[in-house]
């Protein structure tokens with residue numbers, strides 16, 4: 001897989017350092033609470049696994065599966081709910097964990113879906129934020145690891161046609177891979 005990568009943007013060490021920083025920030029925020037951490041499948045799996053190990057708080061973990069990138073590099077614009085939460089969010093402090101906020105459509109969808117379920121609070125932690133991909137008055141994540149350039153990225157959860165999620169770093173693919 002390494003041969004398919006043109007440039008590494010965030011190394012494994014840099015990502016781990018960032019998980020540590022975000023984890024201690026979130027530990028302070030949720031110290032006296034018991035948050036419901038919601039991992040947004042599938043891309044957020046590696047980040048969630050590393051982040052929660054850095055959060056020294058009692059918490060519950062649940063998963064929601066939504067998808068809008070159907071194999072390509074552009075959002076289809078339509079977010080589909082593939083699996084809902086198993087846990088009630090009423091009265092809970094919900095923390096969404098995602099790998100990237102790009103156009104922001106996934107985030108808008110998730111916030112809309114949970115709005116009427118009575119959560120006490122809803123926050124978003126994302127490893128990567130691509131603000132140039134959406135209007136400046138668009139949605140915002142509360143806790144961000146890296147602000148990333150407006151390019152299609154792979155690795156550490158991010159896929160291209162289902163591949164590269166298991167790379168331990170984040171990078172940019174060689175141009176010929178898209179054409180293959």
Ligand SMILES: O=P(O)(O)OC[C@H]1O[C@H](OP(=O)(O)OP(=O)(O)O)[C@H](O)[C@@H]1O
Nearest residue numbers: 041042043067068069102103104105106
């Ligand atoms: O801000 P947006 O433009 O909505 O993009 C962000 C979303 O896109 C990716 O998920 P995807 O829909 O590809 O599903 P996956 O995680 O299962 O790959 C990523 O994991 C985010 O959840």
Ligand code: HPA
Nearest residue numbers: 102151152153154158159
């Ligand atoms: O840059 C990206 N790469 C892979 N998947 C994504 N989903 C949203 N943005 C991206």
